[in-house]
Amino acid sequence: MSDKAHQVCINPDCRATYSLDEIIFSCSKCKSLLDIVYDWDRLAVPRSLEFFEHRWGTKGRTAAGRLDFSGIWRFRELLPFVPEDSIVTIGEGRTQLEQNDPLARHIGMKPGKLFLQYEGLNPSGSFKDNGMTAAFSLAKRLGRTRVACASTGNTSASLAMFAHKSDPPMQGIVFIGSGKIAYGKLSQALDYGALTLQIEGDFDACLRRVLQASDRLGLYLMNSVNPYRLEGQKAIMYRVLEARDWEVPDWIIVPGGNLGNCSAFGKAFRELHDLGLIKRIPRLAIINATGANTLYQLVTKDGLRWNGGRYDRATISGLYAAMDESHYLPHTIASAIEISRPVNLPKALRAIDIMNGLVREVSDDVILEHKALVGKYGFGCEPASAASVAGAHMLFDEKVISPGETVVCILTGHVLKDPDATVMYHMGVDMKHATPPPQVTPTGACSNSPKRVPDDLEAICAALGEK
Numbered sequence: 001m002s003d004k005a006h007q008v009c010i011n012p013d014c015r016a017t018y019s020l021d022e023i024i025f026s027c028s029k030c031k032s033l034l035d036i037v038y039d040w041d042r043l044a045v046p047r048s049l050e051f052f053e054h055r056w057g058t059k060g061r062t063a064a065g066r067l068d069f070s071g072i073w074r075f076r077e078l079l080p081f082v083p084e085d086s087i088v089t090i091g092e093g094r095t096q097l098e099q100n101d102p103l104a105r106h107i108g109m110k111p112g113k114l115f116l117q118y119e120g121l122n123p124s125g126s127f128k129d130n131g132m133t134a135a136f137s138l139a140k141r142l143g144r145t146r147v148a149c150a151s152t153g154n155t156s157a158s159l160a161m162f163a164h165k166s167d168p169p170m171q172g173i174v175f176i177g178s179g180k181i182a183y184g185k186l187s188q189a190l191d192y193g194a195l196t197l198q199i200e201g202d203f204d205a206c207l208r209r210v211l212q213a214s215d216r217l218g219l220y221l222m223n224s225v226n227p228y229r230l231e232g233q234k235a236i237m238y239r240v241l242e243a244r245d246w247e248v249p250d251w252i253i254v255p256g257g258n259l260g261n262c263s264a265f266g267k268a269f270r271e272l273h274d275l276g277l278i279k280r281i282p283r284l285a286i287i288n289a290t291g292a293n294t295l296y297q298l299v300t301k302d303g304l305r306w307n308g309g310r311y312d313r314a315t316i317s318g319l320y321a322a323m324d325e326s327h328y329l330p331h332t333i334a335s336a337i338e339i340s341r342p343v344n345l346p347k348a349l350r351a352i353d354i355m356n357g358l359v360r361e362v363s364d365d366v367i368l369e370h371k372a373l374v375g376k377y378g379f380g381c382e383p384a385s386a387a388s389v390a391g392a393h394m395l396f397d398e399k400v401i402s403p404g405e406t407v408v409c410i411l412t413g414h415v416l417k418d419p420d421a422t423v424m425y426h427m428g429v430d431m432k433h434a435t436p437p438p439q440v441t442p443t444g445a446c447s448n449s450p451k452r453v454p455d456d457l458e459a460i461c462a463a464l465g466e467k
């Protein structure tokens with residue numbers, strides 16, 4: 001297997017190649033990101049996607065049954081970088097695509113056109129488990145025992161869970177910023193036993209430090225600069241297709257933070273298309289929060305493009321220099337995507353190129369309103385995830401998405417990840433600083449605050465609408 005896949009530099013002027021065994025997170029020649037590239041002609045690739053269907057219902061105790069049960073590894077022929085006996089799986093990726101007509105109607109779309117992919121249904125409650133199973137499998141094969149990441153919360157939760165679930169267990173080490181993490185996520189990292197370092201700084205500072213610490217201490221890095229993470233995240237798209245009987249939708253809409261997910265989606269569709277397994281590639285919309293909108297600035301405002309890999313690096317360094325000069329710090333209620341220097345930026349530009357993509361930004365108010373709508377009409381999601389639905393609404397209003405088109409919004413994290421944000425929206429209070437909960441003044445258009453009622457049956461019936 002290892003001679004049929006390599007790590008390859010994404011820079012077209014370099015294309016340095018490294019073996020899968022080499023622990024390296026950027027090209028040692030030019031510092032660019034790395035891809036996992038397969039020699040498909042020498043691998044057994046199914047002739048059609050229907051090949052995978054028989055595995056969907058498996059819940060077997062055999063080795064193959066364990067892999068079939070995973071929503072990532074039942075597609076193992078499409079990410080063949082690790083031998084089966086090294087795979088670390090806990091039944092991740094058994095998530096759901098929901099056709100949500102009431103939400104579609106609410107935002108003006110036709111029934112049957114809007115789909116929500118609930119990645120919050122993963123074991124740790126976010127899409128990160130798709131990537132972690134892949135990166136942990138490689139870590140196991142390479143005999144690594146200490147794994148580390150910087151995180152706005154979900155990566156750390158997922159890493160911490162996979163670390164203690166691995167056999168043998170690994171030590172999970174997570175770097176989180178000061179005051180920038182939702183308690184649902186922090187509680188997971190702590191409960192799952194990760195060594196948790198709270199750094200005085202934001203996510204970007206944490207990522208810088210974990211890269212340095214990993215380098216010095218030989219920790220195995222689990223952020224999405226690890227190309228195996230993105231191999232696992234390709235499976236989100238396989239499951240979307242599977243749930244639609246392999247019919248390709250018109251749009252995939254995803255929140256953008258460190259830009260790993262959108263990068264993985266671009267790679268997934270490029271490969272499926274090149275392998276002849278799909279006939280067309282959907283369009284991609286990446287949605288930033290206004291308070292953390294680097295990709296929006298660069299792509300939509302400044303016109304930055306992939307340009308065959310020879311993208312204009314000066315535009316990026318110019319923006320970063322201006323950020324430094326003004327001491328800019330990103331700020332959004334969608335703390336998961338509060339990131340100003342996304343590490344996967346070049347791969348995201350490539351995904352935009354592959355998928356004829358675009359980028360929008362949405363404000364915190366609009367994010368929270370759409371989060372409440374996903375709660376009201378669906379299973380709910382965390383704030384960052386709702387950026388995708390807010391983006392769909394915006395693009396539909398702009399008529400970029402036309403009424404006949406099918407849209408899949410990726411809901412990246414579970415509603416219970418950040419209950420403070422939810423309660424704050426519905427009750428109009430900052431729950432972190434409110435004990436006991438004060439009188440409420442809801443503000444949002446979709447807010448649904450509790451009513452205060454005396455301990456009295458008459459008053460209760462009146463509050464319930466009895467005339």
Ligand code: F0G
Pocket residue numbers: 126150151152153154155156224255256257258259260261262336337382384385412413
């Ligand atoms: N949605 C959620 C819920 C997330 O946790 C993240 C990223 C994103 C969207 C953005 O995804 O980075 O692939 O563009 N969370 C990371 C973390 C950064 O540390 O948990 P992306």
